Amino acid sequence: MTATAEASTPAGEVPSFEVTLRIRRMNPEGTSEHGEGEEYWEEFKVQAHATDRVLDALHMVKWDQDGSLAFRRSCAHGVCGSDAMRINARNRLACKTLLKDLNPAKPIIIEPIKGLPVEKDLIVDMEPFFASYREIMPFLMTDGPAPERERLQSPEERQRFDDTTKCIMCAACTTSCPVFWTDGQYFGPQAIVGAHRFIFDSRDEGQWERLEILNDKAGVWKCRTAFNCTEACPRGIEVTKAISEVKKVLNTGEI
Amino acid sequence: MTLHEYDVVIVGAGGAGMRAALESSKRARTACLTKLYPTRSHTGAAQGGMAAALSNVEDDNAEWHTFDTIKGGDYLVDQDAAEILCKEAVQAVLDLENMGLPFNRTEGGTIDQRRFGGHTRNHGEAAVRRACYSADRTGHMILQTLYQQCIKQEVEFYNEYYVLDLILDKDPQGTPEGEEVSVAGVIAYELATGEIHTFRAKSVIFATGGAGKVFKTTSNAHTLTGDGMAIAFNAGLPLEDMEFFQFHPTGLAGLGILLSEAARGEGGILRNSEGERFMERYAPTIKDLAPRDMVARAMANEVREGRGCGPHKDYVLLDLTHLEPAHIDAKLPDITEFARTYLGVEPYTEPVPVYPTAHYAMGGIPTNVHGEVLRNNTDKVKGLYAAGECACVSVHGANRLGTNSLLDINVFGRRAGIAAAEHALETAEAAPLDETAAETLNSTVERLRSTVGTSEAESVADIRRELQATMDRNVQVFRDADSLQQAQKDVAALRERFTKIAIHDRGKRYNTDLLEAIELGFLLDLSEVVVLGALNREESRGGHYREDFPTRDDEKFMQHTMVYGGDDLRLDYKPVVVTRYQPMERKY
Numbered sequence: 001m002t003a004t005a006e007a008s009t010p011a012g013e014v015p016s017f018e019v020t021l022r023i024r025r026m027n028p029e030g031t032s033e034h035g036e037g038e039e040y041w042e043e044f045k046v047q048a049h050a051t052d053r054v055l056d057a058l059h060m061v062k063w064d065q066d067g068s069l070a071f072r073r074s075c076a077h078g079v080c081g082s083d084a085m086r087i088n089a090r091n092r093l094a095c096k097t098l099l100k101d102l103n104p105a106k107p108i109i110i111e112p113i114k115g116l117p118v119e120k121d122l123i124v125d126m127e128p129f130f131a132s133y134r135e136i137m138p139f140l141m142t143d144g145p146a147p148e149r150e151r152l153q154s155p156e157e158r159q160r161f162d163d164t165t166k167c168i169m170c171a172a173c174t175t176s177c178p179v180f181w182t183d184g185q186y187f188g189p190q191a192i193v194g195a196h197r198f199i200f201d202s203r204d205e206g207q208w209e210r211l212e213i214l215n216d217k218a219g220v221w222k223c224r225t226a227f228n229c230t231e232a233c234p235r236g237i238e239v240t241k242a243i244s245e246v247k248k249v250l251n252t253g254e255i
Numbered sequence: 256m257t258l259h260e261y262d263v264v265i266v267g268a269g270g271a272g273m274r275a276a277l278e279s280s281k282r283a284r285t286a287c288l289t290k291l292y293p294t295r296s297h298t299g300a301a302q303g304g305m306a307a308a309l310s311n312v313e314d315d316n317a318e319w320h321t322f323d324t325i326k327g328g329d330y331l332v333d334q335d336a337a338e339i340l341c342k343e344a345v346q347a348v349l350d351l352e353n354m355g356l357p358f359n360r361t362e363g364g365t366i367d368q369r370r371f372g373g374h375t376r377n378h379g380e381a382a383v384r385r386a387c388y389s390a391d392r393t394g395h396m397i398l399q400t401l402y403q404q405c406i407k408q409e410v411e412f413y414n415e416y417y418v419l420d421l422i423l424d425k426d427p428q429g430t431p432e433g434e435e436v437s438v439a440g441v442i443a444y445e446l447a448t449g450e451i452h453t454f455r456a457k458s459v460i461f462a463t464g465g466a467g468k469v470f471k472t473t474s475n476a477h478t479l480t481g482d483g484m485a486i487a488f489n490a491g492l493p494l495e496d497m498e499f500f501q502f503h504p505t506g507l508a509g510l511g512i513l514l515s516e517a518a519r520g521e522g523g524i525l526r527n528s529e530g531e532r533f534m535e536r537y538a539p540t541i542k543d544l545a546p547r548d549m550v551a552r553a554m555a556n557e558v559r560e561g562r563g564c565g566p567h568k569d570y571v572l573l574d575l576t577h578l579e580p581a582h583i584d585a586k587l588p589d590i591t592e593f594a595r596t597y598l599g600v601e602p603y604t605e606p607v608p609v610y611p612t613a614h615y616a617m618g619g620i621p622t623n624v625h626g627e628v629l630r631n632n633t634d635k636v637k638g639l640y641a642a643g644e645c646a647c648v649s650v651h652g653a654n655r656l657g658t659n660s661l662l663d664i665n666v667f668g669r670r671a672g673i674a675a676a677e678h679a680l681e682t683a684e685a686a687p688l689d690e691t692a693a694e695t696l697n698s699t700v701e702r703l704r705s706t707v708g709t710s711e712a713e714s715v716a717d718i719r720r721e722l723q724a725t726m727d728r729n730v731q732v733f734r735d736a737d738s739l740q741q742a743q744k745d746v747a748a749l750r751e752r753f754t755k756i757a758i759h760d761r762g763k764r765y766n767t768d769l770l771e772a773i774e775l776g777f778l779l780d781l782s783e784v785v786v787l788g789a790l791n792r793e794e795s796r797g798g799h800y801r802e803d804f805p806t807r808d809d810e811k812f813m814q815h816t817m818v819y820g821g822d823d824l825r826l827d828y829k830p831v832v833v834t835r836y837q838p839m840e841r842k843y
Contacts, residue, residue, distance in 0.1 A: 051509065074297070077593060080296075080476065098597075154360060158360045165396065166395075168395070
């Protein structure tokens, strides 16, 4: 017999418990009971352990009860940004939300993120989201030839934009924004976070071009400081603060 | 069915795929097909750093790095490839910085560097600071930076296209040695619509990543099912050194989520149930910073000798409590958050439960140093390239050093991108690809759809769980003939059951149920190859440790394993390229 990593709960024996998932569903091709594109709720019961996340529960449904349940996921530990969804009315990553933290006595309500077209069950069309990101020119812009070594940057200068480099583009912020829900033109918070990351990078020389885009009617001035985005961010980015910093630069003309 | 034509088709949009795309799309008409949105790729989960002898903080050079890579790989590394990797490392890091990657900085404003396992000064004298890093999210920054550059360069992506078949103009095994075999294209399944697309191309680059999901306890994403490796194998190409799988020492116990080696590079210490710093016994010079294979074995050994921690004594502890919280926050913010989120452990004050987790495939699709895929020990497949984890150059040999994978994807992704584009420009027309090329995939998909509602069918999830369980039990850190024969038997039985599966979802749109069934087929194919290679290699080297053959046997086994498919698997060997480093005993 060889040593194994036979998974057991590491922090001692934890009994399993039953959880009910109440999932917002939609099949564009219809099912035997539901029409094409009809939205409806469906409940599933699963047995969970204390270290299980919402993603584990969704897998239990998909793998053992209904394989047609559609959702995106990949890394399963909060770094790839695939599985943002609305869980008990709040945007979160399913792989970063532990069931035991959600009051498993009540059904856990799972819906697709809002403001993007639903494609099937928990999968939404991400194209409009990525299109907004592309619009703010999210890449380093410099003048002159590339240097022979690295461009110098002090630790303090590097720290200035550290927070917004953490973004994994999961869309939790943008799809929690009440302005984004109702205003089809607004870039949404994520695109502003993406712009902030370069505007405050001491190596970048394209700030004003980028700021011009954000000063546009679809840009930062649409933000009504609801703070939903900051609350939603699974990476702990202070999104609203980043947006205010961009507004301040536009007001003062100084970076 | 839609037909597309490109000069170059790249399969995969992680680090290697996007680095290749940046080169290729500058030179030739390029499409990048990816089963995930590019920013979801698992490169983004890499944490600790990217090795390069910049000498920004300590004296270092590419030759020392080369030596460490070869010794770390337990002399199964092709030394010409390792020399290229380490020599081109410096420019690869500078390229990323110039693209905008936000590396951590020294007080002088240059790129900061830190210690990592197996990286040493002057051939093993002491640990050296060689890893260029951005906190513990270096892979995230690389993935973001490459994606940003792809946006700038308007690289054409086909997102959520699953490439499931590779088309060559001739059977690579039926064609005599020396004769030409060329790539013709790939067949892809579009997730959103279920439509099957044929991509004809002069050059194809596979950059599809790893296969960690053959194991249960793994740091790998759910989507890392070895698609590229299995597709190449099923198209008649060999796989090289697949028995060498890296088990990363510090996975979160029971979960497998990766905690970077940077934790030990920054001063973290592994302890057993007696509180002992046990690595002092196994690697007296560099202790906790020994290469990953040695640390993983030491941990597993502590556990089986009864010095494991916790109620089941089945893990050891990673102790960071002597580090300043501010230092932890600055250098290791993400991994400490993982410990808090997933285990409820506060690393400032409590040691973190850890156990080895399946992490990285050293083996893969055999290539030369230009990324060109080989169909035997010498013949290239014209126009076919591979780079990154799915490829085997081989720069990692029997055990990869930490931070050499982010380096590998940049150096060999770039090389493959350039070579593929140049080949396309020199080629008048792609190999012919007829309308029947998509038939194999089409019939697979239709057959799976027709299984919906079948009674007494087998379940994809059950077979996958059992496969992963037997691989964890029998093919992990410690292996022997009995455990491997058991795994072989189990995999064969699961393959048989796999022919009787039924899926649930008949639909065309976003049918991930169907794709999981196809992915399970890949996992079964690859498991068989891993186990055969491991069973046949009656020695211990790097990540492959046989309890019944506990020493390295250079006479018999200092050569690469090559496994060929077909009705019965066939084993062969390929010589290791040795330039200037003769094998020596591996002590640290």
